[in-house]
Amino acid sequence: MELQEVERRCCVVKVSRASSEKKPVSCSGVIVHHQTGTVICTGLPFSRFIADKERFSSAGESSFLPPRSLTDKLRIRVSFSPQRDADTGREALTPARSKPTRQREVPARLLLLVNCLEFRRAFRAVFQDADRWRFHGDEEQEDQEDEEDAELMRDAHFLSWFAVLQTGEVGSSPYSAGSVPWQSSSSLLKGSPVLACGSPFGSLCLDLFISTLSRGIVSNLAGEDNAVILTDARCLPGTEGGGLFSVEGADDVRLVGLIVSPFGWKANEWIGLSLVCSVHLIFRNIISCTSTEDPLRDVWLRPGESDLHMSTTAHESKAGKYPTVCYVDSGELWGSGVVVSPHLVLTCRHVVNGKSTVNLKFHHRGRVRNVVGGVLFSTKASSPYDLALVELRDSVPETAVPQMAQSFNPGESVVVVGYGGLGQRCGPSLTGGVLSKAISWKSQPVMLQTTCAVQAGASGGAVVRKHSGELLGIVSSNTRDLAAKVTYPHLNFSIPVTVFQRLVQRFQQTKDVNMFRMLDTAEKEVRRVWRLQGAPSKL
Numbered sequence: 001m002e003l004q005e006v007e008r009r010c011c012v013v014k015v016s017r018a019s020s021e022k023k024p025v026s027c028s029g030v031i032v033h034h035q036t037g038t039v040i041c042t043g044l045p046f047s048r049f050i051a052d053k054e055r056f057s058s059a060g061e062s063s064f065l066p067p068r069s070l071t072d073k074l075r076i077r078v079s080f081s082p083q084r085d086a087d088t089g090r091e092a093l094t095p096a097r098s099k100p101t102r103q104r105e106v107p108a109r110l111l112l113l114v115n116c117l118e119f120r121r122a123f124r125a126v127f128q129d130a131d132r133w134r135f136h137g138d139e140e141q142e143d144q145e146d147e148e149d150a151e152l153m154r155d156a157h158f159l160s161w162f163a164v165l166q167t168g169e170v171g172s173s174p175y176s177a178g179s180v181p182w183q184s185s186s187s188l189l190k191g192s193p194v195l196a197c198g199s200p201f202g203s204l205c206l207d208l209f210i211s212t213l214s215r216g217i218v219s220n221l222a223g224e225d226n227a228v229i230l231t232d233a234r235c236l237p238g239t240e241g242g243g244l245f246s247v248e249g250a251d252d253v254r255l256v257g258l259i260v261s262p263f264g265w266k267a268n269e270w271i272g273l274s275l276v277c278s279v280h281l282i283f284r285n286i287i288s289c290t291s292t293e294d295p296l297r298d299v300w301l302r303p304g305e306s307d308l309h310m311s312t313t314a315h316e317s318k319a320g321k322y323p324t325v326c327y328v329d330s331g332e333l334w335g336s337g338v339v340v341s342p343h344l345v346l347t348c349r350h351v352v353n354g355k356s357t358v359n360l361k362f363h364h365r366g367r368v369r370n371v372v373g374g375v376l377f378s379t380k381a382s383s384p385y386d387l388a389l390v391e392l393r394d395s396v397p398e399t400a401v402p403q404m405a406q407s408f409n410p411g412e413s414v415v416v417v418g419y420g421g422l423g424q425r426c427g428p429s430l431t432g433g434v435l436s437k438a439i440s441w442k443s444q445p446v447m448l449q450t451t452c453a454v455q456a457g458a459s460g461g462a463v464v465r466k467h468s469g470e471l472l473g474i475v476s477s478n479t480r481d482l483a484a485k486v487t488y489p490h491l492n493f494s495i496p497v498t499v500f501q502r503l504v505q506r507f508q509q510t511k512d513v514n515m516f517r518m519l520d521t522a523e524k525e526v527r528r529v530w531r532l533q534g535a536p537s538k539l
Contacts, residue, residue: 001181001253007211010197011080015045018073026202028242032180037168041241043113043161049074064289065113076108078167079206103206108167114285119277120160122223126425135261159260162282183246183254185226185278191430192218196233198242219273220429229276232431232453235262244276255279271421272453272489322469323402323462325417327361327424336418336461339399340504345390347460349378352388362396363427377516384530385495385519386476402471404497408438408445416452418461439529445496446526454478454492463494471497
C-alpha cells in the first residue's frame with residue numbers, strides 16, 4: 001500500500017441510540033475491506049449500549065459478544081473521505097452526495113464485538129495497578145449522566161474489545177481494492193518507523209480533522225506476538241480505533257495495529273506514548289469467532305478470497321544499532337544506565353541514591369542478565385552534572401559500546417533509549433524526536449534538550465543520533481511544573497558526552513577515579529544553565 005492510501009483507509013464511527021437526543025459517541029476506525037464495507041474500531045463506544053451490563057462486566061475472558069447483546073435501537077454511522085480517481089483526481093463513481101463536503105456518511109451495522117485476549121493478558125501483566133496506570137477514557141466519561149456507564153468504561157478490560165462493522169460498499173481505487181495490507185506485529189522491532197492515522201476529536205469538524213497523520217517509532221513491545229505496542233507517534237482524543245502503520249518506504253505501508261488509547265498516565269505523570277493493539281491478533285480472534293458464526297464469513301470476506309490472515313507476507317522491520325542501556329536499581333530508586341566500556345556504566349547520581357552497590361539488569365533477545373555493580377563515583381549534590389560511574393563486577397556479553405559524538409546539530413533526529421514508563425518489564429523503551437537545543441559555554445556544550453518523550457525511569461538513559469547510533473548524551477531529567485503539577489515529557493535535559501568523554505578515557509588508562517572530581521567544580525555560568533535542577537524553582 002502506498003503512503004497516500006493510508007488516509008483513505010481510515011474513517012470515523014458514530015454510535016448512538018435511535019431517537020435519543022444525547023450526543024453520539026464517536027471514535028476512529030479502519031476500513032479493512034472496501035468492497036464488503038468492513039470496518040474495525042475500538043469497542044469502547046459500544047459499552048454504554050450493552051443490554052446486559054452485568055454479563056459484559058464479567059466477560060473479561062469471553063472471546064466475543066454478538067449484536068443481540070446490545071440494545072435493539074442502536075444507530076451506527078461511518079464517515080469517510082470518498083475515493084478519488086487516480087488519473088483525473090475526481091471522486092470515483094460510487095454513490096455520491098451533492099453536498100459541498102468531501103466526507104460521506106453511511107449507515108452501518110454491528111457484526112460482533114471481539115475481545116483480543118492476547119492483548120488483555122499482556123496489558124494486565126505490564127500495566128499493573130500498583131503503578132497507578134490510567135489511560136484515556138477515564139476522564140472523558142466523567143460527564144456521563146449514567147454513573148453505571150462511567151464506572152463500566154473505567155474498567156481496563158474494555159480496552160481489549162474491538163467492534164467489527166459492515167457498511168455498504170465504500171468505494172475503492174486501483175490502490176485500495178481488496179483487504180488492507182497488513183504486517184504481523186511479531187516481526188516488529190523497537191525503533192521501527194510507524195505512521196498513526198486517526199481523527200482527533202472523533203466526529204468533530206470532520207472536514208478539518210478526519211484521517212490526520214502522525215509519524216513516530218515503535219517505543220516498546222509486550223506480550224504474545226507483541227500484542228501490546230507502544231509508540232511515540234502523537235495522537236489525540238478521538239483517534240482511538242485508528243490505524244498504526246509500519247513504513248518501509250513510500251510504497252510499502254502496512255497496517256500493524258489499532259490505537260487503543262492516545263494518552264497514558266503513570267502515577268499522574270503523562271508518559272507521552274500511545275497504546276496500540278496488534279491488528280493481526282485482532283484478526284486472529286475475529287476469524288476464530290467467525291468460524292463458529294458461519295453467516296459472518298460471507299460478510300467478512302468475499303467468496304473465493306483467501307483468509308485475511310493469509311493474504312500477505314509480513315516484512316521484518318530493521319532498527320538501528322544503539323548503545324546498550326541497562327536497568328539500574330538502587331533499592332528505593334531506579335533508572336537507566338549506559339554502557340560506555342565493557343565494565344563501566346554511566347548513570348545519574350540521583351539514581352544510585354548514595355548507595356555503594358546497585359543491581360543492574362541487561363535485557364537482550366528476551367533474556368535478562370542480573371549483575372551487581374559497584375558505584376565508583378557520584379557527583380556532589382551541589383554539582384550541576386547529575387552523574388555517577390558504576391563498575392560491573394561481572395562481564396556482560398554482547399554489549400554495544402557506543403561511539404561518542406563529536407558534534408551537536410540542533411534539529412537533527414535523535415532517539416532516547418531508557419527504562420522510562422514500563423520500567424524493567426519489557427526492556428528499554430525508545431522514543432524519537434529532534435535535538436531541540438545545545439547550550440554551550442566557552443564553545444563547550446554543557447546541556448542538551450530534545451523533544452523525545454522522557455518519563456521517570458529514563459534518567460541515566462542514552463540520547464543517540466538516530467541514523468548512526470552515536471551517543472550524544474546522558475538523560476538527566478524531564479520537566480515538571482511544580483505549581484501546576486504537570487510533567488512535560490517532551491522537554492528534557494541531558495548531559496553532553498563532551499562533559500565526561502575524556503574523563504572516561506583517562507580513567508580507563510589510569511584507574512584513578514579522583515579525576516571525576518572536576519565535575520564538582522563546574523563554573524558559575526554552567527551552574528546557572530542547570531539552575532532549574534535545584535530547589536527552589538518552579539520547574
